[in-house]
Amino acid sequence: MLHRLFILSGVAALGLVAMPPASVAGEWGAYEVGDIRSGYTYAAEETRAIQDDEFGNPGFIWVDYGEELWSDVDGAAGKSCESCHGDASAMKDGVSGMKGVATKYPVFSESMGKPINIEQQINNCRVNNMEADPYKWESKEMLSMTTYVKYQSHGMPVNVDISGAIAPFYEKGKNFYYKRRGQLDMACSNCHVDNAGNMIRANLLSQGMANGFPTYRLKWQKPGSLHRRFRGCNKQVRAKPYANGSDEYVNLEVFLTHRSNGLPIETPAVRN
Amino acid sequence: MSETKQYVSIEMTRRNVLAGGAAAFMGLTLSGLASATPSDVADLVANIAAGQTPQSGKIVLDMPQIAENGNTVPLSVSVESPMTDTDYVKSLHVFAEDNPTPEVASFHFTPMSGLAEVSTRMRMAKTQNIVAVAQMSDGSVFTESVQVKVTIGGCGG
Amino acid sequence: MAKKAKARIKAPKSVTVGEPFEVKTLISHKMESGQRKDKKTGEKIPRMILNKFVASYNDAQIFSADWHPAVSANPYMAFHMIANESGTLELTWTDDEGETFAKSKDIKVG
Numbered sequence: 001m002l003h004r005l006f007i008l009s010g011v012a013a014l015g016l017v018a019m020p021p022a023s024v025a026g027e028w029g030a031y032e033v034g035d036i037r038s039g040y041t042y043a044a045e046e047t048r049a050i051q052d053d054e055f056g057n058p059g060f061i062w063v064d065y066g067e068e069l070w071s072d073v074d075g076a077a078g079k080s081c082e083s084c085h086g087d088a089s090a091m092k093d094g095v096s097g098m099k100g101v102a103t104k105y106p107v108f109s110e111s112m113g114k115p116i117n118i119e120q121q122i123n124n125c126r127v128n129n130m131e132a133d134p135y136k137w138e139s140k141e142m143l144s145m146t147t148y149v150k151y152q153s154h155g156m157p158v159n160v161d162i163s164g165a166i167a168p169f170y171e172k173g174k175n176f177y178y179k180r181r182g183q184l185d186m187a188c189s190n191c192h193v194d195n196a197g198n199m200i201r202a203n204l205l206s207q208g209m210a211n212g213f214p215t216y217r218l219k220w221q222k223p224g225s226l227h228r229r230f231r232g233c234n235k236q237v238r239a240k241p242y243a244n245g246s247d248e249y250v251n252l253e254v255f256l257t258h259r260s261n262g263l264p265i266e267t268p269a270v271r272n
Numbered sequence: 273m274s275e276t277k278q279y280v281s282i283e284m285t286r287r288n289v290l291a292g293g294a295a296a297f298m299g300l301t302l303s304g305l306a307s308a309t310p311s312d313v314a315d316l317v318a319n320i321a322a323g324q325t326p327q328s329g330k331i332v333l334d335m336p337q338i339a340e341n342g343n344t345v346p347l348s349v350s351v352e353s354p355m356t357d358t359d360y361v362k363s364l365h366v367f368a369e370d371n372p373t374p375e376v377a378s379f380h381f382t383p384m385s386g387l388a389e390v391s392t393r394m395r396m397a398k399t400q401n402i403v404a405v406a407q408m409s410d411g412s413v414f415t416e417s418v419q420v421k422v423t424i425g426g427c428g429g
Numbered sequence: 430m431a432k433k434a435k436a437r438i439k440a441p442k443s444v445t446v447g448e449p450f451e452v453k454t455l456i457s458h459k460m461e462s463g464q465r466k467d468k469k470t471g472e473k474i475p476r477m478i479l480n481k482f483v484a485s486y487n488d489a490q491i492f493s494a495d496w497h498p499a500v501s502a503n504p505y506m507a508f509h510m511i512a513n514e515s516g517t518l519e520l521t522w523t524d525d526e527g528e529t530f531a532k533s534k535d536i537k538v539g
Binding site: 043044045046047049050201202203218219221272 | 336338339340341343344345346423424
């Protein structure tokens with residue numbers, strides 16, 4: 001239910017209501033597939049320009065660091081990522097290569113009996129194959145490795161398969177997305193489906209697509225994971241956020257990433 | 273608070289307005305911190321000008337009219353100059369009138385710079401004027417300013 | 430943390446004598462402004478920024494910048510230069526404690 005309200009504000013800077021970017025069908029090229037639009041199409045021109053320049057986009061500092069870590073031997077097994085997977089930039093072929101891998105995540109893990117995302121697969125590799133300590137979720141190392149792995153699929157369309165064993169987890173994620181929560185009693189969909197393209201005070205609400213994560217947010221002044229963004233959104237509606245890597249958030253990631261199917265992977269994206 | 277009160281018409285749900293209220297409160301506490309003033313910047317400019325009246329022209333100060341986020345506002349400045357050994361831009365200073373401190377950055381060129389043109393990104397606490405001052409090798413001083421609006425957003429995260 | 434600062438430089442591999450070209454740089458740094466408070470303790474987080482950027486070519490300084498806390502985190506700095514002979518572009522960033530970070534890039538003229 002929408003009301004037209006006059007909001008009294010003591011903040012001079014608030015007197016602005018920027019116009020949403022026009023949406024002429026097809027104008028956004030690869031960033032628009034059918035009815036879905038990347039967050040890129042909701043970002044300001046200057047923010048898009050930062051993303052587009054790989055020597056201006058600060059997210060690439062984390063790509064570089066991920067590349068360093070890729071060949072760093074760590075753990076009791078004396079291995080690096082490279083020991084098993086070879087050249088990360090090669091098209092995935094058996095175990096080697098990382099190109100294309102990120103388009104399919106989250107995937108169903110037979111051994112875990114549930115879906116896992118890229119962060120969790122990285123830590124599986126570290127613990128089981130490298131015999132190294134797992135990275136902490138939002139650590140520089142984890143953000144760098146995730147950003148590096150996802151960057152190998154840069155420009156490739158998201159292509160998450162929800163058939164088979166993952167299907168019930170997708171349904172759980174979908175239920176989470178449409179369920180009202182928190183003191184403000186709002187569902188993810190209230191903002192990102194019902195009001196995508198509308199202003200929430202000075203910000204333009206996007207469709208909340210997942211194809212750019214980890215994303216360098218100007219607000220964070222560094223890249224952050226999709227689950228960090230989930231936690232932020234949940235806190236904003238004054239709901240208790242779930243833990244990074246919790247089943248709830250991984251299921252939500254399954255739903256949300258599938259919802260982004262067809263959009264190009266933009267990691268490292270740059271957003272407000 | 274000395275800010276002008278403004279009435280803003282936005283179409284949104286009642287709940288969104290509540291969420292926005294929290295962000296507005298944060299904005300108020302932030303702008304309550306000690307801050308530079310336009311006269312602080314005027315003093316800094318006068319100091320650089322050393323008795324001269326800064327001239328207008330020669331500087332192109334390129335910034336967005338509205339910054340999407342005050343943490344990272346792109347800034348590009350160029351100063352018209354042949355950049356020869358005898359005629360070049362020595363320094364370019366950037367000031368912010370309403371940040372906690374007025375200085376943003378100073379850039380020092382040489383004839384080997386070829387072009388007096390720089391880009392960086394800056395923090396802005398709120399809507400304000402950004403002032404650029406160029407010192408030329410012959411001692412002349414030029415200035416330019418631009419107002420950039422900073423939006424206080426709805427979705428912190 | 431500052432010790433592990435990561436820098437990124439973009440400059441053309443090959444340039445023409447006397448023709449200005451752009452150099453783009455990025456470095457990882459929080460640029461702690463000294464204005465923020467620790468959410469838990471309420472105490473001010475001390476200022477810790479990169480305050481100086483210097484670009485030298487074949488040991489001659491061609492450009493420098495003084496940075497204040499208003500420069501954004503992970504600072505981006507693009508500037509121009511000319512090169513009359515092949516050589517090495519040396520970039521250094523200095524923080525509030527005087528620690529420096531350096532990165533260089535070879536440039537070919539011709």
